Structures are given as C-alpha cells and as structure tokens.
Amino acid sequence: MGVLAAQTSSGSSLEGVASAGRALILLSAFRKGDEAVSLAELTARTGLVKTTIMRLGISLEEHGYLIRGADGSYRLGAELFRLGSIYQQAFRAEAFVMPALEKLVAETGESASFYVCSDEQRLCLYRVDSPHRLRLHVRQGDKLPMDSSAIAQVLRIFGTPGQSAPKAATKVPIYTGGERDPHVAGMATPVFGPGEGFAGALCLTGPVTRFTREAAKRASPILVNVAADLTRSLGGVLPSR
Missing domain, CATH: 3.30.450.40 (GAF domain)
Structure with a gap:
C-alpha cells in the first residue's frame, strides 16, 4: 500500500508540473498588440486542444492572470501587470x-x-x-x-x-x-x-x-x-x- 501511495503521489506531481508548463505556454502565447485573443487563435499558437485551454483558463482567471470575455476570447489579467511592476522595481x-x-x-x-x-x-x-x-x-x-x-x-x-x-x-x-x-x-x-x-x-x-x-x-x-x-x-x- 505504501508503494502504491508513493507511485500515486509521484504521478500527481508529474501531472502538476505538466499542467504548470501548459499554463505558461498559454500565457506566453499572447503577443505585443493583443487585446483579446480567440480560443481558436490560442489553439493555433500553442498547439493545445481547446478543452485544455478552457480548463487552464478557468484556473488562470481565478488567480487574476487571464480574463475571459463574453465572446469566449481571452485577455491578460491585472495580476501579470502587478508582477511586471515588481520585476521592474527589482x-x-x-x-x-x-x-x-x-x-x-x-x-x-x-x-x-x-x-x-x-x-x-x-x-x-x-x-x-x-x-x-x-x-x-x-x-x-x-x-x-x-x-x-x-x-x-x-x-x-x-x-x-x-x-x-x-x-x-x-x-x-x-x-x-x-x-x-x-x-x-x-x-x-x-x-x-x-x-x-x-x-x-x-x-x-x-x-x-x-x-x-x-x-x-x-x-x-x-x-x-x-x-x-x-x-x-x-x-x-x-x-x-
């Protein structure tokens, strides 16, 4: 049972790392001049499937990194501006x-x-x-x-x-x-x-x-x-x- 628990924990950790990587890929897909980017365009830029982007988008929106519009498009959230300001000061x-x-x-x-x-x-x-x-x-x-x-x-x-x-x-x-x-x-x-x-x-x-x-x-x-x-x-x- 202990071995099984360890294997399950290891698998969860790897999945968490992969999810974090996909979230960063999604954020990095935004380019200079973008205001709102459609789900289809984000799919083309990242290579991620739409369902993955939508799932990541929910988590990122909860933490202020993304904002989803009424038409389903995405734009960057204020949390990124806050982090950018901290980076500039440092x-x-x-x-x-x-x-x-x-x-x-x-x-x-x-x-x-x-x-x-x-x-x-x-x-x-x-x-x-x-x-x-x-x-x-x-x-x-x-x-x-x-x-x-x-x-x-x-x-x-x-x-x-x-x-x-x-x-x-x-x-x-x-x-x-x-x-x-x-x-x-x-x-x-x-x-x-x-x-x-x-x-x-x-x-x-x-x-x-x-x-x-x-x-x-x-x-x-x-x-x-x-x-x-x-x-x-x-x-x-x-x-x-």
Missing part, C-alpha cells in the same frame, strides 16, 4: 550592462560605454575604460551633444519614434572617426529591452590612430555578439530585418 540594468562592457574591454582593448538619450543629449550611463594610457576621458554621467558620431547616430535612428524605415535600412554597427573630436573614433550598435523597445547604444571608443576602420572591422562581430547577449539579458528581442 530589475537593475547595471547588473547586466557592466559585465558586457567589461567583456568588450577585455576582448578589444578599447573603452566601452552604454549611452541613452537625455534632454536632447547623449548620456554616458555606464562605462569601462581601456587599459591603455591613451584613451578618451569620459565619465559615467557625462552628457555630450547629439552630433554626427556613431553613438549619436544610433541613439537618433533607433531611439526616435516613427523611424521604422531608417531603422530597417541602417547597417550596424556604425563607425565614425573624428566626428566630435579629430582624435577620437567610435563604433556603436543598438541594444533592445523588453519586446523590441530600444534600450540604448553600446559602443567602443578609442584614439583614431589605434581604433582605425580596420581595427573596428575586426572588433565589429565582438560588439554585435555582446549587444545581442545584452539584449537577451534585458528581456529584449532583436528586431527582424
């Missing part, structure tokens, strides 16, 4: 950005920074300096003009609402030399946050005598890969091109 971008910058410096030898737009200027939010004595001296918190530098171009193109056409046509990373300072070169690429929301510009900078176009070409795949990893860490999605 989330610290620095914990992900700084290791990315340190990796860039270790692999390229040039200074790495993360910029965002602020009051029509570009703000150096995070930075790790190059080990070389000859380097650009910019500190975290410094604001610079939105000029023609690679950093400013990325911020302007990807951070400006309604610029979908230029975004699609822009080849990144962008490299410039001597745009703001005749002695400084830079290369930048966008990083994205949740969904396809623009988070900021990830960049490398160095003296034009060392960070030449050829040197930037060698560093380009490193910058792109680190930016992609950082985008995923921030919960973002790389835009389809």
